[in-house]
Amino acid sequence: xxxxxxxxxxxxxxxxxxxxxxxxxxxxxxxxxxxxxxxxxxxxxxxxxxxxxxxxxxxxxxxxxxxxxxxxxxxxxxxxxxxxxxxxxxxxxxxxxxxxxxxxxxxxxxxxxxxxxxxxxxxxxxxxxxxxxxxxxxxxxxxxxxxxxxxxxxxxxxxxxxxxxxxxxxxxxxxxxxxxxxxxxxxxxxxxxxxxxxxxxxxxxxxxxxxxxxxxxxxxxxxxxxxxxxxxxxxxxxxxxxxxxxxxxxxxxxxxxxxxxxxxxxxxxxxxxxxxxxxxxxxxxxxxxxxxxxxxxxxxxxxxxxxxxxxxxxxxxxxxxxxxxxxxxxxxxxxxx
Amino acid sequence: xxxxxxxxxxxxxxxxxxxxxxxxxxxxxxxxxxxxxxxxxxxxxxxxxxxxxxxxxxxxxxxxxxxxxxxxxxxxxxxxxxxxxxxxxxxxxxxxxxxxxxxxxxxxxxxxxxxxxxxxxxxxxxxxxxxxxxxxxxxxxxxxxxxxxxxxxxxxxxxxxxxxxxxxxxxxxxxxxxxxxxxxxxxxxxxxxxxxxxxxxxxxxxxxxxxxxxxxxxxxxxxxxxxxxxxxxxxxxxxxxxxxxxxxxxxxxxxxxxxxxxxxxxxxxxxxxxxxxxxxxxxxxxxxxxxxxxxxxxxxxxxxxxxxxxxxxxxxxxxxxxxxxxxxxxxxxxxxxxxxxxxxxxxxxxxxxxxxxxxxxxxxxxxxxxxxxxxxxxxxxxxxxxxxxxxxxxxxxxxxxxxxxxxxxxxxxxxxxxxxxxxxxxxxxxxxxxxxxxxxxxxxxxxxxxxxxxxxxxxxxxxxxxxxxxxxxxxxxxxxxxxxxxxxxxxxxxxxxxxxxxxxxxxxxxxxxxxxxxxxxxxxxxxxxx
Numbered sequence: 068x069x070x071x072x073x074x075x076x077x078x079x080x081x082x083x084x085x086x087x088x089x090x091x092x093x094x095x096x097x098x099x100x101x102x103x104x105x106x107x108x109x110x111x112x113x114x115x116x117x118x119x120x121x122x123x124x125x126x127x128x129x130x131x132x133x134x135x136x137x138x139x140x141x142x143x144x145x146x147x148x149x150x151x152x153x154x155x156x157x158x159x160x161x162x163x164x165x166x167x168x169x170x171x172x173x174x175x176x177x178x179x180x181x182x183x184x185x186x187x188x189x190x191x192x193x194x195x196x197x198x199x200x201x202x203x204x205x206x207x208x209x210x211x212x213x214x215x216x217x218x219x220x221x222x223x224x225x226x227x228x229x230x231x232x233x234x235x236x237x238x239x240x241x242x243x244x245x246x247x248x249x250x251x252x253x254x255x256x257x258x259x260x261x262x263x264x265x266x267x268x269x270x271x272x273x274x275x276x277x278x279x280x281x282x283x284x285x286x287x288x289x290x291x292x293x294x295x296x297x298x299x300x301x302x303x304x305x306x307x308x309x310x311x312x313x314x315x316x317x318x319x320x321x322x323x324x325x326x327x328x329x330x331x332x333x334x335x336x337x338x339x340x341x342x343x344x345x346x347x348x349x350x351x352x353x354x355x356x357x358x359x360x361x362x363x364x365x366x367x368x369x370x371x372x373x374x375x376x377x378x379x380x381x382x383x384x385x386x387x388x389x390x391x392x393x394x395x396x397x398x399x400x401x402x403x404x
Numbered sequence: 405x406x407x408x409x410x411x412x413x414x415x416x417x418x419x420x421x422x423x424x425x426x427x428x429x430x431x432x433x434x435x436x437x438x439x440x441x442x443x444x445x446x447x448x449x450x451x452x453x454x455x456x457x458x459x460x461x462x463x464x465x466x467x468x469x470x471x472x473x474x475x476x477x478x479x480x481x482x483x484x485x486x487x488x489x490x491x492x493x494x495x496x497x498x499x500x501x502x503x504x505x506x507x508x509x510x511x512x513x514x515x516x517x518x519x520x521x522x523x524x525x526x527x528x529x530x531x532x533x534x535x536x537x538x539x540x541x542x543x544x545x546x547x548x549x550x551x552x553x554x555x556x557x558x559x560x561x562x563x564x565x566x567x568x569x570x571x572x573x574x575x576x577x578x579x580x581x582x583x584x585x586x587x588x589x590x591x592x593x594x595x596x597x598x599x600x601x602x603x604x605x606x607x608x609x610x611x612x613x614x615x616x617x618x619x620x621x622x623x624x625x626x627x628x629x630x631x632x633x634x635x636x637x638x639x640x641x642x643x644x645x646x647x648x649x650x651x652x653x654x655x656x657x658x659x660x661x662x663x664x665x666x667x668x669x670x671x672x673x674x675x676x677x678x679x680x681x682x683x684x685x686x687x688x689x690x691x692x693x694x695x696x697x698x699x700x701x702x703x704x705x706x707x708x709x710x711x712x713x714x715x716x717x718x719x720x721x722x723x724x725x726x727x728x729x730x731x732x733x734x735x736x737x738x739x740x741x742x743x744x745x746x747x748x749x750x751x752x753x754x755x756x757x758x759x760x761x762x763x764x765x766x767x768x769x770x771x772x773x774x775x776x777x778x779x780x781x782x783x784x785x786x787x788x789x790x791x792x793x794x795x796x797x798x799x800x801x802x803x804x805x806x807x808x809x810x811x812x813x814x815x816x817x818x819x820x821x822x823x824x825x826x827x828x829x830x831x832x833x834x835x836x837x838x839x840x841x842x843x844x845x846x847x848x849x850x851x852x853x854x855x856x857x858x859x860x861x862x863x864x865x866x867x868x869x870x871x872x873x874x875x876x877x878x879x880x881x882x883x884x885x886x887x888x889x890x891x892x893x894x895x896x897x898x899x900x901x902x903x904x905x906x907x908x909x910x911x912x913x914x915x916x917x918x919x920x921x922x923x924x925x926x927x928x929x930x931x932x933x934x
Contacts, residue, residue, distance in 0.1 A: 099815035110855030352621035
């Protein structure tokens with residue numbers, strides 16, 4: 068087991084180097100200069116331009132810049148944002164919980180709705196319910212997030228007034244950030260109504276972000292269930308005279324869930340990608356919006372550091388998943404021996 | 405804490421469905437982005453100024469709300485020496501700085517605060533000069549280090565500033581955001597505690613609103629300064645709800661989640677006009693969108709060519725299609741809201757026939773080939789440069805001038821046009837301080853060739869008028885020079901002035917006394933809600 072962990076862990080290092088190299092090179096391949104963008108229409112004298120570039124460390128040769136960057140990263144220093152002048156790590160720690168909070172809610176929503184729908188569609192295979200459900204899920208899968216979000220906002224927030232339009236909590240509350248998870252901070256704050264306000268602000272963005280995973284989960288559950296329902300042991304269970312509900316819930320579902328769980332795991336990347344748009348529309352202060360803005364402003368430290376941190380999180384999650392597989396399945400642990 | 409409690413009480417009142425008449429008045433502004441930071445001296449973005457200098461700070465002199473007129477701020481009065489070199493300011497007495505968790509002022513505002521505000525940005529030996537990364541972009545780009553000779557406190561309430569050369573627009577510079585007056589005492593206390601950067605993160609000013617807190621990319625909160633020297637603001641709490649998407653800002657405005665919103669989508673304007681809950685305010689902006697000819701490159705060295713090409717462009721069609729009506733045809737390089745605007749100048753008439761003749765006179769009966777650069781981004785003065793370029797291309801084709809449209813990434817575009825790589829280009833400008841010098845000299849003066857003067861226009865008779873206007877503090881005299889300069893500009897035609905865009909501000913009907921800021925800012929002192 069320990070050896071398995073070591074081999075897995077040693078793979079992280081080249082991945083890490085690859086990510087730093089890629090983000091460093093890509094953002095510099097894109098034309099544009101943070102100093103020029105800052106000066107705007109006014110323009111800036113060549114001397115002042117050189118001075119500011121030097122202050123940002125952009126005057127050195129690329130290789131030296133990269134070396135300095137890696138040296139700082141190893142020491143845990145991701146640098147300061149060129150725009151806000153605050154440490155990249157601090158900004159990430161403030162914003163990342165918001166993205167996690169939204170992503171977790173979105174995937175919960177997708178699972179809670181997607182699993183039962185998929186099961187029902189499989190059980191009632193060929194019915195109108197099945198056909199319409201699969202049609203709807205295909206629509207959900209191909210839904211442009213931007214349009215879908217605005218549609219929901221106009222219906223539920225503007226016309227019906229059921230949900231707030233955007234933000235994380237009503238502006239009437241001022242919740243001191245402790246964990247930066249709004250639901251937790253709202254509970255800790257003792258402000259009456261803060262928690263329900265935070266919860267109501269999560270509904271629409273979670274639905275929007277969860278729509279694509281929901282469609283994927285529903286379809287996957289359906290096909291996986293159909294496969295399992297055709298197995299011999301299900302026929303046996305039915306022949307034994309077990310109640311249909313018990314056959315489906317106990318015998319079929321447990322086996323059908325294995326591929327579904329894998330698919331849910333794969334949705335993490337989709338969620339991060341979707342979070343960028345969802346956060347912009349719902350004014351959700353997460354890392355998606357932060358990264359997009361850093362590209363627009365050529366804020367190199369934020370982009371490099373932010374992507375590195377996101378990559379680190381995904382790598383850690385993957386490592387954990389791999390380890391869990393290893394624990395669950397001895398064949399993986401022993402590398403196929 | 406006190407504030408948190410009040411917020412909670414208000415929240416409770418709303419939740420329970422009974423808003424007491426004594427409930428605090430909260431105004432919510434849906435802003436378009438996050439401030440870069442909380443010290444306006446570091447930054448140049450309007451979004452940052454909205455969140456800092458325009459609510460929290462005062463300046464020595466300020467702009468009267470809704471105008472470009474300079475009125476007393478922290479200076480009650482001032483005098484300028486005859487040769488225009490010495491400015492003496494009499495400071496207001498009894499002005500209090502804000503009190504926060506980390507800072508309790510022990511003295512009133514005085515001359516030391518003015519000295520600190522200047523020296524932090526100016527003197528590299530000031531202990532605060534490099535705090536938070538230094539780099540005072542506006543201070544430098546307004547040429548303050550070159551202008552300033554000395555600053556001294558004559559007594560606690562008198563400050564004397566001496567310049568190296570007479571510069572009439574200097575006074576307007578002092579009203580700009582980067583000259584927000586900071587507390588020297590706060591800086592000293594933070595230096596002693598070793599937490600200098602707090603000065604730039606938790607702003608302390610003398611302004612009408614006091615900073616309460618910022619949740620990154622989400623909310624900024626302020627409360628009214630009870631002790632404000634101009635009287636307490638009618639609202640009690642001011643909240644910035646940061647909402648980057650314009651359609652969502654509109655949805656929030658409709659749903660009553662905010663009272664004022666920034667930058668509406670042009671496509672939403674028609675619906676806003678008919679919305680009974682919304683009052684759509686509008687005003688010509690302090691800006692100009694223009695087409696610049698590179699006057700150093702042939703054939704644009706020839707005035708006739710520049711005039712002919714100007715005459716060939718149908719600007720009415722552009723204003724219709726590109727500005728969707730939200731623009732006014734520009735005839736002068738300065739907008740009509742700026743003093744000295746010369747209304748007597750005759751505008752260039754759209755006349756392709758005359759243009760063709762003039763071009764033939766200049767030796768191009770069959771036209772020529774050129775490039776036209778178009779910005780890749782939407783700017784306040786030009787919502788769609790690409791579209792505008794295509795329309796100009798079509799117009800010029802009619803007189804035989806073939807155009808290749810060129811575009812680069814924005815930073816690259818700025819750099820290359822500054823270096824004069826273009827032949828003709830689209831550009832624009834939003835004024836900083838309402839002084840005509842800020843358009844004419846900054847964009848068309850000889851000294852600005854290689855920076856903001858992208859027409860690379862250096863015409864001595866024109867430049868001399870601008871220098872003369874800079875040297876005299878007398879506004880009536882300056883007006884004459886600028887009026888004359890606008891006539892010369894029209895004859896020389898270094899630009900085709902296209903339009904001044906109209907700024908729209910949708911506010912909810914219950915908002916009272918809101919005024920559009922000509923500088924494009926959002927100012928909430930004096931605003932009330934029913």
